[in-house]
Amino acid sequence: MLPGVGVFGTGSTARVLVPLLRGEGFEVRALWGRSEEEARSLAQELGIPFHTSQSDDVLLHPDVDLVCIYISPPLTRQIAVKALGIGKNVVCEKAATAVDAFKMVTAARYYPQLLSIVGNALRFLPAFVAMRQLLAEGYVGELQVCDARVYGPSLLDQSYGWTCEELMGGGGLHTVGSTLVDLLSHLTGARAIRVHGLLRTFVRQNGAIRGIRRVTSDDFCFFQMLMGGSGSGRGTGSGVCCTVTLNFNMPGAFVHEVMVVGSAGRLIARGTELYGQRNGGNREELLLGDSGGTGQEVKDVPLPHLRGLGSMVKALKDAFQAQEERRSWARGPVAMASTFEDGLYVQTVVEAVKRSSHSGEWESVEVMTQEPDPNQNL
Amino acid sequence: MLPGVGVFGTGSTARVLVPLLRGEGFEVRALWGRSEEEARSLAQELGIPFHTSQSDDVLLHPDVDLVCIYISPPLTRQIAVKALGIGKNVVCEKAATAVDAFKMVTAARYYPQLLSIVGNALRFLPAFVAMRQLLAEGYVGELQVCDARVYGPSLLDQSYGWTCEELMGGGGLHTVGSTLVDLLSHLTGARAIRVHGLLRTFVRQNGAIRGIRRVTSDDFCFFQMLMGGSGSGRGTGSGVCCTVTLNFNMPGAFVHEVMVVGSAGRLIARGTELYGQRNGGNREELLLGDSGGTGQEVKDVPLPHLRGLGSMVKALKDAFQAQEERRSWARGPVAMASTFEDGLYVQTVVEAVKRSSHSGEWESVEVMTQEPDPNQNL
Numbered sequence: 001m002l003p004g005v006g007v008f009g010t011g012s013t014a015r016v017l018v019p020l021l022r023g024e025g026f027e028v029r030a031l032w033g034r035s036e037e038e039a040r041s042l043a044q045e046l047g048i049p050f051h052t053s054q055s056d057d058v059l060l061h062p063d064v065d066l067v068c069i070y071i072s073p074p075l076t077r078q079i080a081v082k083a084l085g086i087g088k089n090v091v092c093e094k095a096a097t098a099v100d101a102f103k104m105v106t107a108a109r110y111y112p113q114l115l116s117i118v119g120n121a122l123r124f125l126p127a128f129v130a131m132r133q134l135l136a137e138g139y140v141g142e143l144q145v146c147d148a149r150v151y152g153p154s155l156l157d158q159s160y161g162w163t164c165e166e167l168m169g170g171g172g173l174h175t176v177g178s179t180l181v182d183l184l185s186h187l188t189g190a191r192a193i194r195v196h197g198l199l200r201t202f203v204r205q206n207g208a209i210r211g212i213r214r215v216t217s218d219d220f221c222f223f224q225m226l227m228g229g230s231g232s233g234r235g236t237g238s239g240v241c242c243t244v245t246l247n248f249n250m251p252g253a254f255v256h257e258v259m260v261v262g263s264a265g266r267l268i269a270r271g272t273e274l275y276g277q278r279n280g281g282n283r284e285e286l287l288l289g290d291s292g293g294t295g296q297e298v299k300d301v302p303l304p305h306l307r308g309l310g311s312m313v314k315a316l317k318d319a320f321q322a323q324e325e326r327r328s329w330a331r332g333p334v335a336m337a338s339t340f341e342d343g344l345y346v347q348t349v350v351e352a353v354k355r356s357s358h359s360g361e362w363e364s365v366e367v368m369t370q371e372p373d374p375n376q377n378l
Numbered sequence: 379m380l381p382g383v384g385v386f387g388t389g390s391t392a393r394v395l396v397p398l399l400r401g402e403g404f405e406v407r408a409l410w411g412r413s414e415e416e417a418r419s420l421a422q423e424l425g426i427p428f429h430t431s432q433s434d435d436v437l438l439h440p441d442v443d444l445v446c447i448y449i450s451p452p453l454t455r456q457i458a459v460k461a462l463g464i465g466k467n468v469v470c471e472k473a474a475t476a477v478d479a480f481k482m483v484t485a486a487r488y489y490p491q492l493l494s495i496v497g498n499a500l501r502f503l504p505a506f507v508a509m510r511q512l513l514a515e516g517y518v519g520e521l522q523v524c525d526a527r528v529y530g531p532s533l534l535d536q537s538y539g540w541t542c543e544e545l546m547g548g549g550g551l552h553t554v555g556s557t558l559v560d561l562l563s564h565l566t567g568a569r570a571i572r573v574h575g576l577l578r579t580f581v582r583q584n585g586a587i588r589g590i591r592r593v594t595s596d597d598f599c600f601f602q603m604l605m606g607g608s609g610s611g612r613g614t615g616s617g618v619c620c621t622v623t624l625n626f627n628m629p630g631a632f633v634h635e636v637m638v639v640g641s642a643g644r645l646i647a648r649g650t651e652l653y654g655q656r657n658g659g660n661r662e663e664l665l666l667g668d669s670g671g672t673g674q675e676v677k678d679v680p681l682p683h684l685r686g687l688g689s690m691v692k693a694l695k696d697a698f699q700a701q702e703e704r705r706s707w708a709r710g711p712v713a714m715a716s717t718f719e720d721g722l723y724v725q726t727v728v729e730a731v732k733r734s735s736h737s738g739e740w741e742s743v744e745v746m747t748q749e750p751d752p753n754q755n756l
Contacts, residue, residue, distance in 0.1 A: 144578075144598065145580075145598055145627075147623065147625075196576075198574075200523075200619060202522045202641070203641070220522065220619065224600065241578060243600055243623060247523060247525075249522060249639055250639060252655060252659060252660060252661070253644075253655065253662075261627055261628060263581070266631075277630055277631065281630060282630060283630070360574075361738065361740075362738045362739075
């Protein structure tokens with residue numbers, strides 16, 4: 001039985017998520033927006049019966065059993081943790097800091113019977129599902145190098161807000177880089193042990209952000225990860241070098257490319273399509289085309305994320321639909337999802353890359369095992 | 379009047395160079411090979427009237443006024459310096475070390491009336507000539523980021539030799555990375571002040587290299603350059619970040635891509651073609667197609683190098699042909715060539731990247747101004 005859904009957020013992802021959920025048979029019962037006006041406007045547009053700017057109104061809504069949180073990073077932790085405490089299943093975006101991510105992990109551990117996933121849709125994109133499968137089957141031989149690049153137009157909102165602020169989770173590294181950190185760990189079955197990075201903010205002001213306000217979030221980012229011990233138990237990726245290049249000063253472009261190179265061949269996901277070449281082969285072959293699938297290309301939601309989101313919503317349906325209880329779910333269909341533990345790892349890598357950009361040195365990735373004492377400075 | 383040419387080397391570059399020289403009207407008078415047999419074999423194949431394995435036989439040959447040196451890096455310095463001392467014009471490949479490059483600079487300064495250029499053919503490739511021109515005209519606005527990538531099959535020779543040895547100038551960084559270091563400095567008008575890099579040798583042994591022998595040269599390399607003060611006086615590139623990714627574990631592939639991104643647009647050279655997009659434009663435009671031009675695609679000589687070599691030989695013809703003396707030349711046509719001073723800068727960057735890969739830290743690029751005391755260890 002499919003649970004009723006409450007959606008947090010009125011941005012572009014929330015806007016595409018609602019029709020995807022409905023397409024799979026979910027009922028979207030409630031919408032939360034930062035302001036009453038934003039909530040009302042999108043609820044009317046999408047025909048959602050209830051809207052509010054009070055988070056409790058959604059969390060305590062009797063018809064809401066699954067909460068999807070697609071809001072600014074600094075608000076995510078609070079709502080996700082509260083939702084779990086109230087007994088609701090949670091799909092959410094990343095948090096703003098490792099400390100927030102740690103608090104989310106603590107909550108998820110406390111309620112293991114509830115679904116708690118970080119909605120990195122790339123893991124569900126069929127091209128990456130196939131890439132992971134082929135890696136496990138040895139298509140590329142011994143994995144050596146992963147190289148990911150995303151180029152696109154500015155990530156800044158029209159008006160000044162969290163997207164402009166590094167400390168609020170804005171910037172290419174936090175917004176897009178984190179999805180790649182998660183994906184590369186998922187693909188290789190390994191985790192970064194050391195990272196080196198360089199962040200830049202080339203565009204500090206623009207037509208909308210001026211005066212005393214300046215953008216502090218990165219629009220160019222470049223980092224390397226040396227992968228070590230296993231993250232998921234497969235561990236084929238130990239010793240692999242990953243390089244990631246992000247550039248969001250490219251209006252009109254959208255490039256999303258992930259390449260894995262090994263001793264026997266290589267696999268390349270370009271956008272939503274997967275290509276491969278074995279060392280003996282005389283040309284690259286298309287291994288998986290774009291299926292079209294659910295959803296149209298939407299402004300501000302790149303196609304790989306949109307398609308991935310569609311597949312993730314399908315997986316959610318599969319997880320819930322055979323259950324008798326509205327809040328019960330099967331683990332199998334969402335086993336490949338990013339857990340809150342993965343979210344903490346990703347946030348730790350993001351912060352290590354930022355540290356490296358300041359220090360100029362390789363920084364170790366050490367995942368928090370205990371919450372830092374909030375009174376440590378007293 | 380075109381000078382007679384002596385060619386050093388029997389490798390793939392020497393093999394394509396000879397017909398290119400003849401195509402422009404140069405007479406190739408003499409060929410040097412490492413062994414008598416190698417020299418005889420290629421001289422017969424190409425119909426060169428004189429061959430030898432004694433370098434003096436070419437350098438002192440009365441009909442040779444221009445010497446083209448395309449041999450293993452450790453031998454380059456000795457022959458280039460000697461050729462200048464004998465009064466011959468020199469086009470050569472890079473040296474093996476910064477100390478060697480410094481000795482070549484000293485010789486070039488001592489004989490300023492002789493031509494002395496490092497034959498980095500990429501500078502002459504029409505796509506890069508046009509890219510440099512467009513950068514100067516402000517096509518991309520304020521330059522922010524350069525991103526170069528070269529992927530291809532193994533650079534190792536069939537048998538064990540200098541290509542396998544890091545200290546002899548083998549490896550992707552030294553062989554290919556150096557041409558990009560030179561090109562990026564030429565394009566931006568700036569020089570690297572700090573670099574960070576990572577080198578890997580994934581393939582340490584193969585069918586031909588086995589037993590106790592191991593490859594020490596890199597087959598994967600990844601480095602960043604922060605550009606500072608002007609190298610050529612134009613200085614538009616100060617503050618620019620350059621990233622370079624080299625991967626030579628990709629049999630069957632050849633990718634050669636150089637992208638420059640600025641505040642107003644971007645330019646991308648893919649292989650021998652130049653594309654551009656201004657920020658307002660709704661799609662990428664082809665700015666310069668591949669002209670076909672001289673030479674066919676040849677094994678082991680990537681098309682951008684082959685086409686660039688063709689353009690460089692044309693420039694050499696233009697430099698020499700209007701002169702009455704066989705050894706005189708006009709500076710204009712070869713003004714864009716890489717000088718021995720540029721060669722020293724490039725070698726300095728290459729060594730700084732290697733240091734960085736060992737230290738894990740950003741390393742400064744400090745170009746030698748004095749030859750290190752050879753007795754410093756006594």
